[in-house]
Amino acid sequence: MLELRNVTAGYGRTMVLNDVSIDIPQGGAAAIMGHNGAGKTTLLRVAVGLIPVKSGQVLLDGVDVTKLRPNGRVRRGLGYVPQGQLCFPQMTTLENLQLVSRVKSEVDEVLDTFPALAGLLPRRAGLLSGGQRQQLAIARTLLTKPRMLILDEPTEGIQPNVVAEIEQVIVGLSQRGDLSVLLVEQHVGFALRMTDKYYVLESGRVTSSGAGGAGAEGAVRAAMAV
Ligand SMILES: Nc1ncnc2c1ncn2[C@@H]1O[C@H](COP(=O)(O)OP(=O)(O)OP(=O)(O)O)[C@@H](O)[C@H]1O
Secondary structure, eight states: OEEEEEEEEEETTEEEEEEEEEEEOTTOEEEEEOOTTSSHHHHHHHHHTSSOEEEEEEEETTEEOTTOOHHHHHHTTEEEEOTTOOOOTTSBHHHHHHTTOOOHHHHHHHHHHOHHHHTTTTSBGGGSOHHHHHHHHHHHHHTTOOSEEEEEOTTTTOOHHHHHHHHHHHHHHHTSSSOEEEEEOSOHHHHHHTOSEEEEEETTEEEEEEEOSGGGHHHHHHHHHO
């Protein structure tokens, strides 16, 4: 569904990604792993269209979207949840959701996926916990009805006891069958459990890739130890 083909990209004259290729099929789930500064967030930004490529191509459903703006890519089915549990803190949980959709049945549908949010609708988003804000950020993106959900470190900065809750939601989404998932994640075990493909990025290059699943953990840890 989403393919980056030999992408080189960066900021100004500094290239961060060098000749990176990844391919996530429709309904598939892939994890990008690597140390801090390896270029994981940059890769996601390139996929979404927030950073132009210097060379290479981005394809959605086999169509070259390299020159397409982010809003065009969202219309074609990309949903992006950036790092940091972003929300509008002065607005309530419900108002944050209604920024995307005022259709009650659509809001109710995402609340089925996030029952924890249902009881927090009148609360200002700034007063939610980090885990609740992350759920809100994912719920808001789901309201755009993506076919591919792109998540940047969804468990970062979240209390360990809430991490499992977030993981469960993402695993559920990835198993829906109609939603592809691309995930940047530091928790190697979790990332591999829920994906069928992994890529390790080091200094802007893919240094290891293969099938996901718990069996890949050794290979990923070895690749990241280099
Ligand atoms: N807006 C920017 N302008 C210039 N350089 C940037 C910018 N954002 C990131 N970089 C640089 O690009 C490189 C890759 O950053 P990126 O955020 O993609 O890495 P990452 O793998 O996501 O790291 P982390 O795990 O710490 O989030 C780093 O050297 C970083 O300093």
